[in-house]
Amino acid sequence: MRYARLFSKLYAEPLMISLPAWQSFDRALTQLMKSGSGLSAATPDRAAAEPQGDNSKAYRERRVYETRGDTALIYCSGVIDKHVSLFELDCYGGVDLDDVETALKKAAMDPNIRKIMMVGDSPGGSVVGVHECAMLFREIGRKKDTAFFSDSISASAMEYIGSQANERFCTYTSYWGSIGVYCALLDETQWLEDQGYKINFIKAGKFKGMGASFKELTDDERAIIQERTNKLYDMFVETVQSARPKVSIDTCQGQCFIGDDIVKVGLADVMVRSLDDALAAF
Numbered sequence: 040m041r042y043a044r045l046f047s048k049l050y051a052e053p054l055m056i057s058l059p060a061w062q063s064f065d066r067a068l069t070q071l072m073k074s075g076s077g078l079s080a081a082t083p084d085r086a087a088a089e090p091q092g093d094n095s096k097a098y099r100e101r102r103v104y105e106t107r108g109d110t111a112l113i114y115c116s117g118v119i120d121k122h123v124s125l126f127e128l129d130c131y132g133g134v135d136l137d138d139v140e141t142a143l144k145k146a147a148m149d150p151n152i153r154k155i156m157m158v159g160d161s162p163g164g165s166v167v168g169v170h171e172c173a174m175l176f177r178e179i180g181r182k183k184d185t186a187f188f189s190d191s192i193s194a195s196a197m198e199y200i201g202s203q204a205n206e207r208f209c210t211y212t213s214y215w216g217s218i219g220v221y222c223a224l225l226d227e228t229q230w231l232e233d234q235g236y237k238i239n240f241i242k243a244g245k246f247k248g249m250g251a252s253f254k255e256l257t258d259d260e261r262a263i264i265q266e267r268t269n270k271l272y273d274m275f276v277e278t279v280q281s282a283r284p285k286v287s288i289d290t291c292q293g294q295c296f297i298g299d300d301i302v303k304v305g306l307a308d309v310m311v312r313s314l315d316d317a318l319a320a321f
Contacts, residue, residue, distance in 0.1 A: 052165065052166065052167075052222065053166045053220055053221070053222045053267065053268055053271055054163070054164070054165065054166065054195075054220065054221055054222065054223070055119075055163045055164065055165070055166055055169060055195040055196035055199060055219075055220055055271075055275070056118065056119075056162050056163035056164050056165075056194070056195050056196065056217075057162040057163055057192070057194040057195055057217045057295070095125065098125070099125070099135070099138045099141075100138070100141070100142065100145075102114070102134075102138065103115070103134065103138045103139055103142045104142040104145065104146075106152065107318065109151060109152060109153040109154060110152070110153070110154040110155070110156060110318065110321070111142070111145075111146035111149070111152045111154070111155045111156070112156050112157075112158055113139060113142045113143060113146065113155065113156070113157045113158065114134070114157075114158045114160075115134045115139060115157060115158065115159045115160070115161050115197060115200070115201075116133075116134055116158075116159075116160045116161065117132040117133035117134050117160070117161060118132060118133035118134070118161065118162065118163075118164040118165075119133065119134055119136060119161055119163060119164030119165060119169065119196045119197060119200075120133055120134075120135060120136065120164050120165045120167070120168075121135060121136040121137060121165065121167045121168035122135070122137060122168075123135040123137075133161075133164065134161065136168040136169070136171075136172045137168075139172060139200075140171075140172055140175055143155070143172075143175055143176060143179055144175075146179075146183075147179045147182065147183060152183070153183060153184065154183065154184040154185070154186070154321060155179065155183055155184070155185045155186070156185070156186040156187070156188055156204075156317070156318065156321060157176070157185070157186070157187045157188070157200070157201055157204060158187075158188050158189070158314065159187060159188070159189040159191075159192075159193040159197045159200075159201050160189060160190075160191045160192060160193075161192065161193065161194065161196070161197040162192055162194045162195065162197070162217075163194045163195025163196035163197055163198075163199075163217060164195075164196050165196070166196070166220065166271055169196045169199050169200060170199070170274060170278065172200050173199050173200045173202070173203050173278055174203075176200055176201075176203040176204065177203040177282065180203060180204065180205050184205060184206075184321070185203075185204045185205045185206070186204050186205065186206040186207065186208065186317070186321045187201035187202075187204035187206070187207045187208070188207075188208040188209075188311075188314055188317040189201070189208075189209060189210075189213050189215065190209075190210040190212075190213050190313065190314065191213055191214065192213070192214045192215075193209075193213065193214070193215045193216075194214070194215070194216060194217035194295060195217040195218065195219065198215065198216065198217065198218055198279065198306070199218075199275055199278060199279065202278065202279045202282050202283055202306070203278070203282050204282075206308055206309070206321060207283075207306065207307040207308050207309075208307060208308070208309050208310075208311050208316075208317035208320065208321070209298070209301040209302065209306075209307040209309075209310055209311075210298070210310065210311060210312060210313070211298045211299075211310060211312070212297065212298060213297070213298070213301065214295050214296075214297055215295060215296055215297075215301045215306050215307065216290070216293075216294055216295035216296045216301075216306065217293055217294070217295050218275060218276065218279060218290065218291040218292070218293065219272060219275070219291065219292065219293035220268050220271045220272045220275060221268065221293075222264055222267075222268055224250050224252070224256065224264070225252040226252060226255065227252040227253055228253065228254060228255055231253060238253040238254070240253070240254060245259075246259075246260060246263065249263065249264070250264065275291075276288065276291045279291065283305050283306065284305075285304075285305030286304060286305040286306060287304070287305075290304045290305070290306070298310065
């Protein structure tokens, strides 16, 4: 299935992504599944067109890394995920945290780079790898000046990572926040029943198959998923507040803020008009 990874991310794992973004993927994937166009393998032409070897590494670096004088710009555009192939990125857009971390390390080790600015344009994404990337950004910020800028959307997982910058710049109409975690498990039991299907599920282990779309959650399973979601949320809030002590728990309830409200709640330090203005102020 071409979109198997996206299906798993949307319906079976905890997420740090804004709800409108999740809904757009849900609608698109549902239409693909109904039409059958998402059930075929990658075409040989497309797979062959993907850069290979060193060319692939250079291409991935160009997607996220740029230098302007003594400042490195690291771009996080689209849905955040980890260990993503170029074909998968092309299918649904986004940024691979492996590429972001590689860029951060390159900038940190380059003696000609004094400052690092992360440029965000992301609704968030997967939970996997986000905390580790945030900690890397924090660690580098102890050695070099770091900043975060977004003139569009910086939500959920993007806020998790970007919060660790030493300075934060928003714009008058940028949209920041969505600090929270959720898990949207697909329940197909009614549809299967309506279609006359019955799944004979044979398992060993009380919680094996937990979250499968063809069966309802038990109370014990729901409690486990809720506990895991709470743990991720607590880690998210603690990480943000450790770097942004003015951010209150009331700001971390999944809502977003616009313009000067971003500064008022402590998520950003300065409001500017553009990336150039942010670089000038950095």
